[in-house]
Amino acid sequence: MTFELSDRVQAVPPSGIRRFFEIAEERDEVISLGVGEPDFSTPWAARDAAITSLEQGKTSYTANRGKRELREAISDYVADRFDLGYGADEEIIVTAGASEAVDLAFRALVDPGDTVAIAQPSYISYEPGVIFAGGEVLSVPTKKEDDFRLTVDALEAAGASEADLLVLCYPNNPTGAIMRESDLEPVAEFAREHDLTVLADEIYAELTYEGDHTSIATLPGMRERTVVFNGFSKAHAMTGLRLGYALGPADVIGAMNKIHQYTMLSAPTTAQHAALEALDSCDGDVREMVEQYDRRRQFVLSRFREIGMDVFEAKGAFYCFPEVPEGWTAEEFAEAVLREQGVAVVPGDVFGAGGEGHLRVSYATGLDDLRKALNRLEAFVEDHV
Amino acid sequence: MSEREVLELLRENARYSTADIARMTDLEEDEVEAAIAELEAAGVVRGYQAVVDWDKLEDERVRAEVELNVRLDRETGYGDIAERLARFPQVKALRLVSGDYDFDMEVEGDSIREVSQFISEKVAPVPEITQTVTHYVMTSYKENGIELGDGDEDDRLSVSP
Ligand SMILES: Cc1ncc(COP(=O)(O)O)c(C=O)c1O
Numbered sequence: 001m002t003f004e005l006s007d008r009v010q011a012v013p014p015s016g017i018r019r020f021f022e023i024a025e026e027r028d029e030v031i032s033l034g035v036g037e038p039d040f041s042t043p044w045a046a047r048d049a050a051i052t053s054l055e056q057g058k059t060s061y062t063a064n065r066g067k068r069e070l071r072e073a074i075s076d077y078v079a080d081r082f083d084l085g086y087g088a089d090e091e092i093i094v095t096a097g098a099s100e101a102v103d104l105a106f107r108a109l110v111d112p113g114d115t116v117a118i119a120q121p122s123y124i125s126y127e128p129g130v131i132f133a134g135g136e137v138l139s140v141p142t143k144k145e146d147d148f149r150l151t152v153d154a155l156e157a158a159g160a161s162e163a164d165l166l167v168l169c170y171p172n173n174p175t176g177a178i179m180r181e182s183d184l185e186p187v188a189e190f191a192r193e194h195d196l197t198v199l200a201d202e203i204y205a206e207l208t209y210e211g212d213h214t215s216i217a218t219l220p221g222m223r224e225r226t227v228v229f230n231g232f233s234k235a236h237a238m239t240g241l242r243l244g245y246a247l248g249p250a251d252v253i254g255a256m257n258k259i260h261q262y263t264m265l266s267a268p269t270t271a272q273h274a275a276l277e278a279l280d281s282c283d284g285d286v287r288e289m290v291e292q293y294d295r296r297r298q299f300v301l302s303r304f305r306e307i308g309m310d311v312f313e314a315k316g317a318f319y320c321f322p323e324v325p326e327g328w329t330a331e332e333f334a335e336a337v338l339r340e341q342g343v344a345v346v347p348g349d350v351f352g353a354g355g356e357g358h359l360r361v362s363y364a365t366g367l368d369d370l371r372k373a374l375n376r377l378e379a380f381v382e383d384h385v
Numbered sequence: 386m387s388e389r390e391v392l393e394l395l396r397e398n399a400r401y402s403t404a405d406i407a408r409m410t411d412l413e414e415d416e417v418e419a420a421i422a423e424l425e426a427a428g429v430v431r432g433y434q435a436v437v438d439w440d441k442l443e444d445e446r447v448r449a450e451v452e453l454n455v456r457l458d459r460e461t462g463y464g465d466i467a468e469r470l471a472r473f474p475q476v477k478a479l480r481l482v483s484g485d486y487d488f489d490m491e492v493e494g495d496s497i498r499e500v501s502q503f504i505s506e507k508v509a510p511v512p513e514i515t516q517t518v519t520h521y522v523m524t525s526y527k528e529n530g531i532e533l534g535d536g537d538e539d540d541r542l543s544v545s546p
Contacts, residue, residue: 021544034544041537124546173546295394295409302408344544367398371405 012128016350020334024344031373033361034344036173038237038318040292042274043285046236049277050270059269064261065253066094066245067272073279074245082205082215084228090250093257094267094275098203098231098244103129104256105199105227105246109165110135117163119150121348121355123173123201138163141354147312148177148321148354152186161194168216171204171316174351174360176297178316181214188219198226203244204317206235206286209294213316217247224249227256232271234317235286236278241271293318296363296370303374304361307381318364321348323357325385330357336384341376387412391420392429399433438533440524446493447500447521448477451508453488454516463487466513475503486518497521 017034024030041047065071071088078084086092095101102125110116112134118126119140130137140158142148150168160166168187170179179187191198198216205213217226231244244267246256297314304311304322311322324333330347337343345362348355363370387410394406403421407414424430439446455466463481470490471479478491490508494500501519509517526533 015546017544017546021542024543030543032543035541036545037541039539039541298410299405299408346544367405367409 008132008134011131015124017124017346020338020344020346023335023338027338027342030338030342030344031365031369031376032344033363033365033370033373034346035362035364037239037364038234038289039364039366040237040289042236042238042241043278043282045281045285046238046274046278050241050274053270053273058273062094062266062269062272064266065092065257066267067269067276070094070272070276070279073276074247077279078228078230078247082202082213083218084215084247085223086247087250091253092245092247093253093260094243094245094272095231095260096244096264096267097233097242098201098229098246099125100260100264100267101229101231101244101246101256102126102199102201103132104259105229105248105252106130106133106135107259108252108255109197109199109227114165115163116165116167117155117158117160117196118167118352119154119169120353121148121172121174121351121358122167122169124351126167126169126201127352135165139353140166141352142175142177143354144312144323144358148172148175149179149183150187152190155187155190160196161190163194163196165199166191166196167199167201169201169204171202171208171213172319173204173317174319174346174348174355175312175321175358176314176317176319177312177321178208178213179216180211181219184214184216184219188216188222191225192221196225198222199229200226201229203229203231203234205230207290207293207318208316209290209297210315227252232275232278235289236275236282237289238271238274238278241274242268243271243275293363296365296367299367300361300363300370300374303378307374307378308385309377309381318362320361320363321358322361324359325381330355330359334359337377337380340383341380343373343376343380387416388420388424388429391417392424395421395424395430395433436529436531438525438528440533445496447495447497448525449492449500449504449522450520451488451490451492451504452486452516452518452520453490453508453514455487455513456515457513461513466511469511470508473503473507475500475507486516 071092074092075088106129110133114135115138116130116135117138117140127137140154140160142150200216217223217228227248229246232238300320309322314320324330334345334347346360348358390410403414403417406417475492477493480489482489492500
């Protein structure tokens with residue numbers, strides 16, 4: 001028999017990233033700048049704490065919302081680093097990656113027919129998440145001229161005043177764009193004026209270069225309408241441990257917890273032990289990794305300028321987003337570079353509206369490989385452009 | 386401040402080209418060159434060497450950590466003794482340390498015999514040296530901040546969201 005798959009599942013096309021993964025896997029000696037996760041391992045102290053917790057047999061479920069100690073540590077950490085005030089009891093939930101937190105928020109907040117505006121290009125999970133929850137997606141393209149920041153003009157042009165929710169991701173995957181407080185203010189005003197709930201995916205917050213990250217939830221009148229997502233995958237290099245969290249007012253976190261307690265029970269216990277240690281003692285490791293990314297960022301941006309590819313000054317995450325030369329689509333360019341030079345990058349279209357004509361280049365890769373990959377790209381451009 | 390940044394990068398990898406250091410910082414290439422020249426002239430940077438995993442080479446290299454105890458007198462200070470020892474090319478590092486002994490000395494040679502002879506004939510007879518304890522290095526796991534194991538494979542997917 002064949003299954004009658006649900007309409008919601010069928011409505012979501014297969015991921016464009018998958019195709020590039022398959023081509024990259026076919027070819028030998030590929031240097032990949034297509035990786036969306038740190039090349040560092042989890043700081044040793046955090047791994048050690050996870051091992052110790054296993055040795056001590058700490059392998060049962062935790063409280064649904066996560067270990068209380070961890071929630072307290074998260075509460076202190078976000079207050080200290082981002083000026084965000086959330087109570088450990090009711091305003092924080094620990095999840096299996098920020099991914100789960102995003103999904104919980106959609107399911108807790110979206111009714112069938114609700115419209116979710118998504119600033120794009122952006123991380124690929126938001127659109128499917130909205131569709132799985134029965135909502136409608138409204139793409140709000142951001143532009144290179146604006147350094148890929150979200151503007152009120154873009155929101156108005158897309159008709160976002162009619163939307164129910166707005167999803168933001170800054171520092172941004174795939175562009176590396178960030179939004180300063182002054183960039184966020186008009187967006188916050190728009191959200192208040194049109195009564196939008198804001199979902200702010202701030203998983204790259206620590207990876208902000210030249211200045212500190214500002215959370216939109218810290219702007220006046222925004223805390224009560226915002227859910228913030230963060231996690232340990234990026235800053236603490238813990239992708240495989242699957243641990244994230246959401247911060248928000250008690251009612252929405254409570255609703256998310258209702259779904260979480262029936263679908264997940266609790267986030268991975270071993271990972272919670274690692275995360276507690278990560279917050280306790282790994283600030284230095286995080287600083288060191290951020291420093292490394294920053295150097296690579298400047299290296300890669302310089303190289304693109306030397307190669308003659310137009311690239312805007314990415315200031316966050318570990319991506320930059322150069323424009324492909326005239327006469328190419330991003331997809332053609334990315335596929336040709338992969339086949340001829342063995343360098344994998346991801347075409348920007350994959351990340352939604354506004355991404356066309358660009359490439360996502362990840363610098364979560366050691367400097368030696370970055371140097372080689374950019375030399376190969378240079379050779380490719382010399383051959384073809 | 387730029388010198389500090391350049392120093393950090395050189396400590397990470399002394400073979401970074403000045404062009405790459407310039408790309409990684411806000412500096413121009415000639416500023417990087419000037420910073421390096423200044424670091425060298427001021428004697429902050431004393432040299433550049435490879436970090437070697439001797440176990441990966443055929444030829445034997447014998448290394449020893451030697452603890453030295455000394456007795457000072459009115460005419461002789463730590464500096465005098467150190468100077469005398471440091472001149473031997475076999476001595477690769479020499480540090481005055483706190484704790485149970487006075488000097489911590491690293492010695493290198495082609496054979497155990499050579500190193501032992503050096504210690505018994507050149508070091509032990511120094512009048513101020515009252516005791517030597519020699520530890521031969523059996524395996525090294527980390528040198529100059531670089532782990533010498535086989536390293537972790539990059540097991541990430543080649544393309545991921
Ligand atoms: C913007 C963004 N949000 C969320 C995630 C997923 O994070 P987690 O590993 O915490 O589920 C990613 C991972 O690539 C991301 O780029």
